[in-house]
Amino acid sequence: MGRDLYDGSGAARAVFETADRVLDQPTSTLCFEGPADRLQDTEFAQPALFTTCVACLEATREAGGLNVAPAFVAGHSLGEYTALVAGGALSFEDGLLLVQARGRLMKEEAENNPGAMAAILGLDETAVSSLCDEAGAEVCNLNAPGQVVIGGTEAAVEAAMALAIERGARRGVRLRVSGAFHTSFMLPAVDAMARAVAATPMRDPAIPVVANTTGQPLTKEAELRTELVEQLARPVQWVRSVQYLASQGVDAVIEFGPGRVLTGLVRRIDRSIGVRNISSLQDAQARGTPSSAPP
Numbered sequence: 001m002g003r004d005l006y007d008g009s010g011a012a013r014a015v016f017e018t019a020d021r022v023l024d025q026p027t028s029t030l031c032f033e034g035p036a037d038r039l040q041d042t043e044f045a046q047p048a049l050f051t052t053c054v055a056c057l058e059a060t061r062e063a064g065g066l067n068v069a070p071a072f073v074a075g076h077s078l079g080e081y082t083a084l085v086a087g088g089a090l091s092f093e094d095g096l097l098l099v100q101a102r103g104r105l106m107k108e109e110a111e112n113n114p115g116a117m118a119a120i121l122g123l124d125e126t127a128v129s130s131l132c133d134e135a136g137a138e139v140c141n142l143n144a145p146g147q148v149v150i151g152g153t154e155a156a157v158e159a160a161m162a163l164a165i166e167r168g169a170r171r172g173v174r175l176r177v178s179g180a181f182h183t184s185f186m187l188p189a190v191d192a193m194a195r196a197v198a199a200t201p202m203r204d205p206a207i208p209v210v211a212n213t214t215g216q217p218l219t220k221e222a223e224l225r226t227e228l229v230e231q232l233a234r235p236v237q238w239v240r241s242v243q244y245l246a247s248q249g250v251d252a253v254i255e256f257g258p259g260r261v262l263t264g265l266v267r268r269i270d271r272s273i274g275v276r277n278i279s280s281l282q283d284a285q286a287r288g289t290p291s292s293a294p295p
Helices: 003-008 012-025 027-033 042-062 078-086 092-112 126-136 154-166 184-198 221-230 238-247 261-269 281-285
Strands: 116-121 136-144 146-150 170-173 252-256 275-278
Touching: 003 012, 003 027, 003 042, 003 281, 012 027, 012 042, 012 092, 027 042, 042 078, 042 252, 042 261, 042 275, 042 281, 078 126, 078 221, 092 184, 116 154, 126 136, 126 146, 126 154, 126 261, 136 238, 136 261, 146 154, 146 252, 170 261, 238 261, 252 261, 275 281
Parallel strands: 252 275
Antiparallel strands: 116 146, 116 170, 136 146
C-alpha cells in the first residue's frame, strides 16, 4: 500500500521517509512489500497504516485537492491519530512514536489476555448489548446501523454470535485480529498509554476533533490527551460521530487511507452525506467533490 504515492508525490515520499527515520525501521518497505503476516501484526500494522493515511492526506494537499477548510476532523480507532495530525493538534513525527507505543501495548495485552472480535450484522445496538451481557462479551465498535462489533474471550464471542443468530441477526463475522480491542481487555495497557500520551507534545487543534468515545467535538489539548487514553478500552462510537457531523450541517466527508471502509459506513449512517475516498495517487490528484448516495 502507498507505493504509487511514494513514486508520484514528493509530499507523500517525505512522509514515508520520515517514518523510516523516526522509527529507525523500514516502515515504507513494509507498506509497499509486506509481508502480509507482519502487516496483520498490530505492533507493525498501526505505524504502517498511520503513515499511509498521512501520506494520502499530504499528497492531496500537495495536489491542491483540499481547497476548502474542513469544519471537523474525525477518525475510527487508529484513524483518530490521523485526524489529530490533520487538525493540527499532533505532528506526524510525534504521532508516529505514539502510534508505535500504542501498537506495542495493544499487542502485549492481546498476548497476555487473548481475545476475539466479531461483527454482528442485522441487529441494533440495544439487542447486541443485551446478548453481550448474557454471553460475557462486550461491544467494541458501533460502526453503522445493523453493524456492531463485539469482543471478549473466544468462548464469549462464540456464545454471543450464536445468540445473535437466534435473535434474528443476518450473520456474525469473525474478525482477523489478535485481541479484543476497545474492550476491558485493554485496561491493563491504559496506565502505560497515559504515560506515553503525557510525554507527547500536543496542542489545541485548529479544527475540532469528533471523539471516538463520545461522538462529540474536542477543542482542547487536555481533552485530546484524555481521549487517546480512554479510546484504548472503550467502544468506538462511529455512528454517533457521523450523526453529530450531520447535525452540524456537514454534507460531505473525505476519507484518507487504504480501503473504503469508512466511506461505506458513512453511506449507511446518513446517505445524504457526500463521500470521497483517497487511497491512491490517482485519488489524491483527481478533481472532484464527494458524492452522495442516491435516495
